[in-house]
Amino acid sequence: GAGVSQSPSNKVTEKGKDVELRCDPISGHTALYWYRQSLGQGLEFLIYFQGNSAPDKSGLPSDRFSAERTGGSVSTLTIQRTQQEDSAVYLCASSLGPLVETQYFGPGTRLLVL
Amino acid sequence: AQSVAQPEDQVNVAEGNPLTVKCTYSVSGNPYLFWYVQYPNRGLQFLLKYITGDNLVKGSYGFEAEFNKSQTSFHLKKPSALVSDSALYFCAVRAYNNNDMRFGAGTRLTVKP
Numbered sequence: 001g002a003g004v005s006q007s008p009s010n011k012v013t014e015k016g017k018d019v020e021l022r023c024d025p026i027s028g029h030t031a032l033y034w035y036r037q038s039l040g041q042g043l044e045f046l047i048y049f050q051g052n053s054a055p056d057k058s059g060l061p062s063d064r065f066s067a068e069r070t071g072g073s074v075s076t077l078t079i080q081r082t083q084q085e086d087s088a089v090y091l092c093a094s095s096l097g098p099l100v101e102t103q104y105f106g107p108g109t110r111l112l113v114l
Numbered sequence: 115a116q117s118v119a120q121p122e123d124q125v126n127v128a129e130g131n132p133l134t135v136k137c138t139y140s141v142s143g144n145p146y147l148f149w150y151v152q153y154p155n156r157g158l159q160f161l162l163k164y165i166t167g168d169n170l171v172k173g174s175y176g177f178e179a180e181f182n183k184s185q186t187s188f189h190l191k192k193p194s195a196l197v198s199d200s201a202l203y204f205c206a207v208r209a210y211n212n213n214d215m216r217f218g219a220g221t222r223l224t225v226k227p
Contacts, residue, residue: 042120
């Protein structure tokens, strides 16, 4: 595709439920990032994948958060036992490579935990 | 760890006037600096970046930014603002040797006709 895509665009769930958010990066991009954007705040780095290397999970806020990247392409961010404070926009970005390369962002998934 | 400060939550300018959106950063070592823009109901779009070289960086839509090492700043500028420039602007920094890109809280730019 032309850009990074994310699904669903909106997700409403009940507290305690698990949710899965999907990201399709730009074809050929080896690096993939997940961020969280909370209301009135900047973007918070969550996790980073680069090729076949072990992911950088240093930004994940708790062990309820996990992410996978299958086949070096599609990524899924999973939040288990969701809490109301997890409500935010979750953004995915990809880039040709690490570090200096420009990141291209998807439209985000707006998650609301009731 | 690196950090970014955008001291103004909101910037208002009249169309045709110059605009500046401020950004200061803190990082160990050489910084990589970025500006992104977020239009309503759309994802972040890359505007420009500073990696090395000329301190004045030119980017998309007529925007430019100046890297000032002594002041640890990377302010975004445009000589003549357009109403269509109204959006949320984010400054970001990463160190040369890690993956953690830190974004500022964002500055909402409103350009009035």
